[in-house]
Amino acid sequence: MTIRSQAGFSLMEMMSAATASGVIVLAASAFLIKSFSWMDEIRAKVEMNRHARETYDLLAFGAISSSTGKDGTKNLYGLRGFNNAPANGLRTTVNALKYTSNRLTLTPDTVATMTITCKGVGIPVPDCADNHSTQSVGGWIGSDIKLDAGASSIKGITVKVTFSITDPFEAQRADSPGQFTDTYYEVFTMNRDEADPN
Amino acid sequence: MAWRKLHKDQRGFTLIEVMSAALVLSIFVTGIGAFWIASDRRINSLTLRQKTIFAASSELERLTTLYDTTGFGVSGPTATTGYNEVAALPSTRLTYPTALSPVYVAAGQDFITTSASTFVSGDSFELYVSSNLLSSLNRSYRWIDKAQGIAGRVSWTTTALTPSSCAGGDGCGCLDFTALLAGSCYRLDLYLEYPFRMVTGSPVAASNLQTVVLSTLVGRHT
Numbered sequence: 001m002t003i004r005s006q007a008g009f010s011l012m013e014m015m016s017a018a019t020a021s022g023v024i025v026l027a028a029s030a031f032l033i034k035s036f037s038w039m040d041e042i043r044a045k046v047e048m049n050r051h052a053r054e055t056y057d058l059l060a061f062g063a064i065s066s067s068t069g070k071d072g073t074k075n076l077y078g079l080r081g082f083n084n085a086p087a088n089g090l091r092t093t094v095n096a097l098k099y100t101s102n103r104l105t106l107t108p109d110t111v112a113t114m115t116i117t118c119k120g121v122g123i124p125v126p127d128c129a130d131n132h133s134t135q136s137v138g139g140w141i142g143s144d145i146k147l148d149a150g151a152s153s154i155k156g157i158t159v160k161v162t163f164s165i166t167d168p169f170e171a172q173r174a175d176s177p178g179q180f181t182d183t184y185y186e187v188f189t190m191n192r193d194e195a196d197p198n
Numbered sequence: 199m200a201w202r203k204l205h206k207d208q209r210g211f212t213l214i215e216v217m218s219a220a221l222v223l224s225i226f227v228t229g230i231g232a233f234w235i236a237s238d239r240r241i242n243s244l245t246l247r248q249k250t251i252f253a254a255s256s257e258l259e260r261l262t263t264l265y266d267t268t269g270f271g272v273s274g275p276t277a278t279t280g281y282n283e284v285a286a287l288p289s290t291r292l293t294y295p296t297a298l299s300p301v302y303v304a305a306g307q308d309f310i311t312t313s314a315s316t317f318v319s320g321d322s323f324e325l326y327v328s329s330n331l332l333s334s335l336n337r338s339y340r341w342i343d344k345a346q347g348i349a350g351r352v353s354w355t356t357t358a359l360t361p362s363s364c365a366g367g368d369g370c371g372c373l374d375f376t377a378l379l380a381g382s383c384y385r386l387d388l389y390l391e392y393p394f395r396m397v398t399g400s401p402v403a404a405s406n407l408q409t410v411v412l413s414t415l416v417g418r419h420t
Binding site for chain 2 (some may be wrong): 035
């Protein structure tokens with residue numbers, strides 16, 4: 001009985017068992033690694049949602065500054081509090097949101113500036129125009145925020161606003177970077193009767 | 199006895215035990231993967247809903263301005279029927295006409311198209327009105343996520359409100375929509391149903407059609 005229990009396994013048994021276990025563990029670990037990339041993707045989309053909401057809120061409702069603006073208040077007016085739509089370009093040179101109203105400027109949502117190598121037109125970030133140049137990115141605004149208060153503006157007081165949110169971290173390493181850019185098409189009504197305190 | 203105890207302690211796991219453990223671990227890991235897949239679907243669905251809410255908010259803003267600053271409320275909208283997808287919501291609604299009359303807005307301010315190809319390739323803010331022989335079957339659509347080809351169907355209902363303080367034109371601001379006499383304000387309920395996809399020039403509803411409803415009050419200002 002003792003001799004039998006010490007016999008161990010044959011080489012064939014060991015090799016078969018190792019192969020079978022290897023296949024199972026390999027499949028499981030591949031799935032585990034893929035799970036990590038799913039987790040990153042989900043985290044990126046949640047982040048993008050948050051930045052889209054913040055951008056929308058700032059454009060629609062404005063904000064309060066710590067210093068005083070031209071009209072003596074601390075209000076950065078949202079587009080709904082404008083008389084005339086501001087010009088395009090509500091972002092910094094490194095793609096962070098930059099909103100100016102009442103001679104006050106807010107630049108929320110910045111990240112440490114990174115250099116992104118372009119792989120094609122719009123790949124991995126919307127500003128890319130070729131497959132070799134680089135982009136300096138330090139924020140979440142993908143394309144330049146575009147405002148159009150001309151064509152199809154109702155009574156000249158509605159403004160069409162196009163903004164896109166890009167996750168620069170995920171877009172660089174994703175197989176399909178397009179899913180890490182979301183574009184929003186908004187219409188705001190500018191309700192201010194008097195001139196803007198620009 | 200001591201030798202037997204020592205020998206027993208050194209046995210370790212059998213091959214079968216190790217393989218069973220690997221199998222159980224694999225099932226566990228696969229379960230985690232399924233969790234992430236479910237989470238991804240849920241996040242995508244929530245992202246689309248947020249986009250739809252933003253789109254509905256935009257559309258409500260545009261409609262409010264049309265009702266408040268133009269005579270659109272008089273006879274601008276087209277009365278449509280047959281919205282039977284959700285029993286709890288009205289089956290008779292208003293929607294955009296095939297073109298915004300210059301009576302309400304200047305010709306250049308018309309953002310409506312009856313061409314599916316213009317809707318697909320044109321300005322992302324265009325509204326597509328699929329026009330039928332019976333105008334009561336017309337439907338209006340706008341983009342929710344153009345990059346992914348997802349559109350929503352726009353319709354609304356209005357309910358006349360006549361606050362007693364408005365009687366006699368006492369300056370409460372509720373002129374009627376011809377901007378001539380004291381009248382009533384409307385409660386406007388906007389319905390944006392999604393997702394729709396353009397398939398060979400026609401919007402096709404997904405099987406899991408959802409609706410975002412936003413409401414506001416409108417009335418002709420001056």
